Amino acid sequence: MIAKGSFHALTEHIGYFTGTTNVGLVISGPALFLIDSGDRPEDGEQLATSLRELFPGRRLKAVIHTHGHSDHCGGSKFLREHTGCEIWAPKTESTFIENPGIAPDIYWGGRHFDAKDVPVFQTGDACKVDRLLEEGLLDEPDVSFKLVPLPGHFYDQLGLVVSDKVYGKKAYFLGDAFFGIEMIKNYWIPFMQDQKLFRESLCKIENEEADLFVPSHGMPFNREKLPALAEINKLLTLEMESLILRIIARKPSTCEEILKEVADFAGLHMKLSQYVLIGSTLRSYISRLYNDGKLRYTMEENRLLWSINIADGKTAETASPLSRSPAIGKSRIYSAENSGES
Numbered sequence: 652m653i654a655k656g657s658f659h660a661l662t663e664h665i666g667y668f669t670g671t672t673n674v675g676l677v678i679s680g681p682a683l684f685l686i687d688s689g690d691r692p693e694d695g696e697q698l699a700t701s702l703r704e705l706f707p708g709r710r711l712k713a714v715i716h717t718h719g720h721s722d723h724c725g726g727s728k729f730l731r732e733h734t735g736c737e738i739w740a741p742k743t744e745s746t747f748i749e750n751p752g753i754a755p756d757i758y759w760g761g762r763h764f765d766a767k768d769v770p771v772f773q774t775g776d777a778c779k780v781d782r783l784l785e786e787g788l789l790d791e792p793d794v795s796f797k798l799v800p801l802p803g804h805f806y807d808q809l810g811l812v813v814s815d816k817v818y819g820k821k822a823y824f825l826g827d828a829f830f831g832i833e834m835i836k837n838y839w840i841p842f843m844q845d846q847k848l849f850r851e852s853l854c855k856i857e858n859e860e861a862d863l864f865v866p867s868h869g870m871p872f873n874r875e876k877l878p879a880l881a882e883i884n885k886l887l888t889l890e891m892e893s894l895i896l897r898i899i900a901r902k903p904s905t906c907e908e909i910l911k912e913v914a915d916f917a918g919l920h921m922k923l924s925q926y927v928l929i930g931s932t933l934r935s936y937i938s939r940l941y942n943d944g945k946l947r948y949t950m951e952e953n954r955l956l957w958s959i960n961i962a963d964g965k966t967a968e969t970a971s972p973l974s975r976s977p978a979i980g981k982s983r984i985y986s987a988e989n990s991g992e993s
Contacts (some may be wrong), residue, residue, distance in 0.1 A: 652670055652671055652689070652690075652691070652693060652694060652697070653668050653669075653670035653671075653674060653689050653694045653697045653698055653701075653726075657669045657670060658676070658701060658705060659871075661815075661820060661822050661862070661863055662815045662817075662818040662820045663678070663815075663817065663818065664677065664678045664679060664793045664794050664815045664817065664818070665677055665678075665794065665813050665815055665820065665822045666678075667686075667822075667824075667865050667871065668698065668701070669870075670689055670694065671689070671690055671722065671868075672687060672689055672690050672694075672722045672723055672867050672868065673687075673865055673866070673867050673868070673869075673871070674686060674687050674688060674689055674694075674698065675687065675811070675813070675822070675824045675865060676702075677791075677794055677796075677813050678706065678709065678793070678794075679791035679792050679793040679794050680791070680792050680793060681708070681709050681710060682709065682710060682711075682712040682791065683702055683706060683709050683710065683711045683712060684711075684712055684713050684714075684715055684791075685698065685711065685713075685714045685715070685730070685736075686714075686715050686716075686717065686811055686813075686824045687714070687715075687716055687717055687723040687724065687826075687867065688714050688716075688723070688724055688725065688726035688727045688730055689722075689723075689725050689726040690721065690722035690723070690725040690726075690775075691725040691726065691775070692725060692726060692728065692729045692775075692776065693726075694725055694726040695725070695726025695727065695728070695729030695730045695733075696726070696729055696733075697726075698726055698730065699711070699729070699730060699733055699734055702734075710734070710735075710736075711730065711734045711735075711736040712736060712737065713736055713737040713738070713739050713781075713782070714726075714727050714730055714731075714736055714737075714738050714739065715739045715740075715784070715796070715811065716738070716739065716740035716741070716744060716745075716748065717744075717801075717808055717809055717810065717811070717824065717825075717826030717827070717867065718740075718741065718744045718747075718804070718805045718806070718807075718808035718809070718826055718827065719740065719743075719744035719745065719746065719747030719748045719754070719805065719806075720747070720754070720805060720827070721751055721754065721773075721774060721775040723826070723827075723867065724738075724740075724748050724775065724778065725775045725776075727748065727778040728775075728776040728777070728778040731778060731779070737781035737782060738778055738779065738780050738781050738782075739780070739781065739782040739783075739784050740780045740782075740783065740784060741783070741784050741785065741806075741807040741808070741809050742783045742784075742785065742807060743806040743807045744805065744806060744807060744808065744809075745780035745783060748777075748778050748780050749777055749778065749779060749780055750777060751774035751775050751776070751777055752774050754774065755771060755772045755774065757931070758771055758927050758928060758931045759772075759927055759931075760931070760934075766923065769923050769924050769927075770924050771923075771924040771927050771928055772924075772927075784798055784809060785798065786798055786799065786800050786809075792816075793815070793816055793817055794813055794814060794815055794816060795813070795814045795816065796811050796812070796813055797811070797812040797813075797814070798810075798811060799811070799812060799855060799859070800852075801825070801826060801828035801852040801855065801856070802844075802845065802848045802849075802852060803828065803843060803844065803845050803846065803847075803848035803849025803850070803851070803852045804826070804827040804828055804841070804842065804843055804844065804849060805827070805844055806844070808826050808827065808828060808852075809826065810823060810824060810825050810826055810828055810852075810855075810856065811823070811824045812824075812859060812861060820862045820863075821860065821861040821862050821863075822861060822862065822863045822864075822865060823856065823859055823861040823863070823864045823865065824865045824867075825856060825864060825865060825866045825867065826866075826867050827841070827842075827866075827867050827868065828849070828852045828853070828856065829853065829856055829864070829866045829880070829881070829884055830866060830868060830869060830884055830887075831866040831868055831869010831870055831872070831880070832869060832870075832880065832883070833868070833869045833870060834866070834868040834869045835869075835883060835884075835887065839887065839890075839891075839917070840887075840891055840913075840929055840932055840933075841887070841932075842928050842931070842932050843888070843932050843935055843936070844935050845935060845938075845939055846888040846891070846892065846935070846936055846939055847939050847943070849884075849888060850885050850888060853881050853884055853885055856877070856881065857877060857878065857881050860874070861874065862874065864877060891936055892936060892940060894913060894916065895909060895913075895933070895936055895937065895940065896940070896945065896959065898912045898913070899946065899957050899958055899959055900959050903949065903951075903956035903957060903958040904956060904957055904958075905954055905955060905956060905957070906930070906933060906934055906937065906955075906957070909933060909937070909957070910926075910929065910930050910933055913929065913933065914929070937957060941957075944960055945959070945960055946958065946959065946960055947959075947960040
């Protein structure tokens with residue numbers, strides 16, 4: 652939820668609302684822009700109320716989405732219907748905003764079954780997207796938006812570097828290309844489609860000069876804290892790769908068997924949402940490791956088995972620099988009650 656009174660100003664033209672999902676705010680002349688819209692219709696209602704109270708006489712022009720996960724666009728339909736704003740999003744992400752029922756099918760790997768009490772299978776309201784976004788610049792009188800592709804967490808996620816032309820300050824809204832330390836404490840394995848692309852996006856973020864960095868989950872931070880936090884984000888993915896390689900090195904295993912080993916290692920008794928999201932993320936990790944030549948597969952007795960690819964002479968011990976290190980926060984793998992897409 653977006654709490655009332657949660658607005659923080661960076662400059663006269665850039666700020667953000669803190670909540671379960673942080674929401675950026677940009678002001679240019681009489682126009683207001685939001686970056687994402689929270690995770691439920693109530694967030695849209697609270698944002699609309701806050702904008703009226705904080706900025707009387709100004710109008711919400713658009714909600715700009717970093718990506719199409721429901722916890723980032725839950726308030727968009729309310730805002731579109733009640734303020735007349737437009738909805739902007741990257742092309743592939745717009746598919747999920749306009750057709751939210753697709754995402755649970757992707758997580759499950761087929762048509763998901765009807766389980767209304769399972770958060771990961773619950774979807775928000777469909778919302779029309781008015782403008783498709785891609786890499787480049789959007790220019791407004793008082794600010795400019797630099798749209799930066801940050802894939803890895805989801806298809807064509809975008810980060811937004813917002814520059815205040817008047818005060819010379821920059822804020823980088825990161826979406827889920829970067830997880831704050833609070834998020835990491837609760838989720839050892841954030842949902843991810845491609846860990847290699849995620850790490851490459853982290854490198855892009857590190858090379859961008861900004862005064863404030865705003866992840867969608869976690870507290871904003873300054874440039875001085877960026878290197879250490881970026882390294883922790885990278886280590887999370889390397890640690891997971893290392894764990895998968897160690898499991899498979901003992902014996903060829905199915906995805907289901909690897910998932911059980913990961914959960915046992917974490918001391919976790921998975922609920923269905925955790926099973927779905929961790930399983931989907933695990934399969935993505937395995938696909939990347941296979942594509943990079945570290946794994947191979949065989950079909951045996953109608954079972955798809957994964958094993959270490961030692962054609963280049965590497966073993967499980969040399970395949971990852973973290974293969975002997977303890978897991979980071981291993982007892983916290985999807986331990987939170989709210990196991991949304993984050």
